[in-house]
Amino acid sequence: MIPLSFFRNPDVLAVAKGLIGKALFTKIDGKLTGGVITETEAYAGIIDRASHAYNGRRTARTEVMYQAGGISYVYLCYGIHHLLNAVTGEEGTPHAVLIRAIHPTHGIETMLERRKKKTLDLTLTNGPGALAAALGIDLKHNGISLNSKELWIAESDIQLGQIVAGPRIGVDYAGPDALLPYRFLAK
DNA sequence: TTCCCGATTTACT
DNA sequence: GTAAATCGGGAAA
Numbered sequence A: 001m002i003p004l005s006f007f008r009n010p011d012v013l014a015v016a017k018g019l020i021g022k023a024l025f026t027k028i029d030g031k032l033t034g035g036v037i038t039e040t041e042a043y044a045g046i047i048d049r050a051s052h053a054y055n056g057r058r059t060a061r062t063e064v065m066y067q068a069g070g071i072s073y074v075y076l077c078y079g080i081h082h083l084l085n086a087v088t089g090e091e092g093t094p095h096a097v098l099i100r101a102i103h104p105t106h107g108i109e110t111m112l113e114r115r116k117k118k119t120l121d122l123t124l125t126n127g128p129g130a131l132a133a134a135l136g137i138d139l140k141h142n143g144i145s146l147n148s149k150e151l152w153i154a155e156s157d158i159q160l161g162q163i164v165a166g167p168r169i170g171v172d173y174a175g176p177d178a179l180l181p182y183r184f185l186a187k
Numbered sequence B: 001t002t003c004c005c006g007a008t009t010t011a012c013t
Numbered sequence C: 001g002t003a004a005a006t007c008g009g010g011a012a013a
Helices: A012-019 A064-068 A108-114 A126-137 A170-177
Strands: A024-028 A031-042 A074-079 A083-087 A095-107 A151-152 A161-164 A183-186
Touching: A012 A031, A012 A064, A012 A083, A012 A095, A024 A095, A024 A126, A031 A108, A031 A126, A083 A108, A083 A126, A095 A108, A095 A183
Parallel strands: none
Antiparallel strands: A024 A031, A024 A151, A031 A095, A031 A183, A074 A083, A083 A095, A161 A183
């Protein structure tokens, strides 16, 4: 497993970058699925207009983000897609890292079934909504540990290319904050 | 309670 | 390239 101290690093950018190349697994409905994280985005709590916790907003939904790092934050977007985040930072600091894409390594058959696809292609786990769907993640997994029996993150032996940073996707509404290089992906 | 909108994906024109 | 799908949460009243 990954030590809790990794997730509780106050530098959310370092955690987002560090998660690239880690392995993400779920075991939901008795089916093991997982892959290597290839793309993430950082959401810097109260100072980041793209974050749900911007300006200290604290509600029933965002409450989980204020907890200590090392747990999940799952939420429904556009009424259709579930997005998976890793909560980071110490308790009281609502930082989170959105997992945007993985490279599938385990349970590909199950993931194809969940996505209702017949052949393996790049879209299977490429994109935050698609990834959560393939892994079987939904709101039931909000706020659970990232070292639980149903959902966990581990080290990986797989070598990825150089990590590059760039602006985030789909957050144009965040004004100047949308331009911040908070997105990390393996080349 | 009511109204409005979104950290996206997919299917069309 | 553009639009529709679809529902929980946040803000207003």
